[in-house]
Amino acid sequence: MGSLGGTLPKLVHGDCGYVLDDVPHLTDYLPDLHTHSNPLQNNPSYSVTKQYFVDDDDTVVQKAVQHKDGERGIHFRRQGPRQKVYFVPDEVKACIVTCGGLCPGLNTVIRELVCGLDYMYGVKHIVGIEGGYKGFYARNTINLTPKSVNHIHKRGGTILGTSRGGHITSKIVDSIQDRGINQVYIIGGDGTQKGASLIYEEIRRRGLKAIVAGIPKTIDNDIPIIDKSFGFDTAVEEAQRAINAAHVEAESAENGIGLVKLMGRHSGFIAMYASLANRDVDCCLIPESPFYLEGQGGLLEFIEKRLKDNGHMVIVIAEGIADTMDAIDPSGNKVLKDAGLWMAQRIKDHFAQPNKMNINLKYIDPTYMIRAIPSNASDNVYCTLLAQSAVHGAMAGFTGFTVGPVNGRFCYIPFRHITEKRNRVVITDRMWARLLSSTNQPSFMRPKVNTEVDQEEHSIDLLIEKTHMDEHPVGKIMANGY
Numbered sequence: 001m002g003s004l005g006g007t008l009p010k011l012v013h014g015d016c017g018y019v020l021d022d023v024p025h026l027t028d029y030l031p032d033l034h035t036h037s038n039p040l041q042n043n044p045s046y047s048v049t050k051q052y053f054v055d056d057d058d059t060v061v062q063k064a065v066q067h068k069d070g071e072r073g074i075h076f077r078r079q080g081p082r083q084k085v086y087f088v089p090d091e092v093k094a095c096i097v098t099c100g101g102l103c104p105g106l107n108t109v110i111r112e113l114v115c116g117l118d119y120m121y122g123v124k125h126i127v128g129i130e131g132g133y134k135g136f137y138a139r140n141t142i143n144l145t146p147k148s149v150n151h152i153h154k155r156g157g158t159i160l161g162t163s164r165g166g167h168i169t170s171k172i173v174d175s176i177q178d179r180g181i182n183q184v185y186i187i188g189g190d191g192t193q194k195g196a197s198l199i200y201e202e203i204r205r206r207g208l209k210a211i212v213a214g215i216p217k218t219i220d221n222d223i224p225i226i227d228k229s230f231g232f233d234t235a236v237e238e239a240q241r242a243i244n245a246a247h248v249e250a251e252s253a254e255n256g257i258g259l260v261k262l263m264g265r266h267s268g269f270i271a272m273y274a275s276l277a278n279r280d281v282d283c284c285l286i287p288e289s290p291f292y293l294e295g296q297g298g299l300l301e302f303i304e305k306r307l308k309d310n311g312h313m314v315i316v317i318a319e320g321i322a323d324t325m326d327a328i329d330p331s332g333n334k335v336l337k338d339a340g341l342w343m344a345q346r347i348k349d350h351f352a353q354p355n356k357m358n359i360n361l362k363y364i365d366p367t368y369m370i371r372a373i374p375s376n377a378s379d380n381v382y383c384t385l386l387a388q389s390a391v392h393g394a395m396a397g398f399t400g401f402t403v404g405p406v407n408g409r410f411c412y413i414p415f416r417h418i419t420e421k422r423n424r425v426v427i428t429d430r431m432w433a434r435l436l437s438s439t440n441q442p443s444f445m446r447p448k449v450n451t452e453v454d455q456e457e458h459s460i461d462l463l464i465e466k467t468h469m470d471e472h473p474v475g476k477i478m479a480n481g482y
């Protein structure tokens, strides 16, 4: 892997603190490129659409809520077709690659990239790179046509295969150069987008007329800036089946406890939204919100109380509440211990003590089931917009961008915004408060922590993170009495 240095940001300043954080363009380093009329202007579907071409000065504001006296702030370039394109259809050789973990909707994005390139712009030469980044230099490509991808959106997974690790920038760009590829569409999460950024930098360094477009993918919804990531809705919906099963099991037994573990390595969005959607959840635990087990105000005391009150309860946990193991996956991500098994054992041990009630605990682990399914209707529409936005941007010569919705409007976002930080549940925000009031669970946080950092939105998170590191190397689960 190379280092993420990168070209300088392209900032355009305007009145009242307006800033356009623009994405790179091929002409930034190849100033003499020719333009051509956009073939869409002759497309019967679009030629009747008023103002179909996007005005070059249209931008999307990063923060929707603005104070009346505040500065206008950061804006991103609005997605969409431009009057002029920088490729003639016959010249385009596009490739598509999927990297990282699975996510509902991968096949839909692949399908819509292929169909968008062909139907909108007449591009015929499109290949798939098999098996993630390493497929660039270790595998043959496969030809993709609208016919060959016609039904793939009805299947889970990715027809191209995926992998972790294997990002060797120079070998990947050699392959792009040798094959004459000039549009590279890269679908993947935070790690993938870091890799895409390095590929863009190397292509630029070599002076190649080839664009790099990232399409953000993550089941965990941990990519910042964008409203949410595709497949997330589908995963939350699928998680309902597991939570419902946990509820049925718990309700049918004496002192029944249904425990469900959901994905979410660093961010508890799936657990939070699945719990909020379900309403039968009594307690939701996520990596961002620390908790402790034993003693007054601890989780075990809460479980006892809920069982006494209701006779059963449902607990949803995000996998990321667990400690990490001394191991990393091929991409360098830390491998987690099984939070569900750990939690189930701790609860069982607690109630096995003398004078405690007999419990009936059922642990359900649907982690991979919620991501290995096809995307639902709304994610399919979302994937289509992502793919078409990426194609329009590529044809217009933009490069080094990730596409995504910001405040409901799709735009082109510089890679560094996506890769520099992670989207996490902010436990001092209203959404987590809504969750707490829906489950009616305690916050499991000592009042001291609250008052110390009262008004600063993110500082509780930081303080907690720091506390974990300094005092509790076991990770997110705090020791008795904290």
Ligand SMILES: Nc1ncnc2c1ncn2[C@@H]1O[C@H](COP(=O)(O)OP(=O)(O)OP(=O)(O)O)[C@@H](O)[C@H]1O
Binding pocket: 001, 002, 099, 100, 101, 102, 132, 133, 134, 163, 164, 165, 166, 167, 188, 189, 190, 191, 192, 193, 194, 195, 196, 198, 217, 218, 219, 220, 330, 331, 333
């Ligand atoms: N810092 C980095 N620089 C270059 N390539 C990277 C970097 N981090 C990850 N990659 C590459 O990106 C690909 C996917 O990374 P990773 O396995 O972390 O998944 P991801 O894209 O973050 O998706 P998800 O976490 O949602 O499964 C891998 O091939 C990996 O080698």
Ligand SMILES: O=P(O)(O)OC[C@H]1O[C@](O)(CO)[C@@H](O)[C@@H]1O
Binding pocket: 101, 102, 164, 189, 218, 219, 220, 263, 264, 265, 319, 329, 371
């Ligand atoms: O696919 P793997 O390597 O088992 O990784 C699983 C991880 O991938 C994700 O689905 C996405 O990052 C996480 O939620 C999960 O921890």
Ligand SMILES: [Mg+2]
Binding pocket: 100, 189, 190, 191
């Ligand atoms: Mg990741």
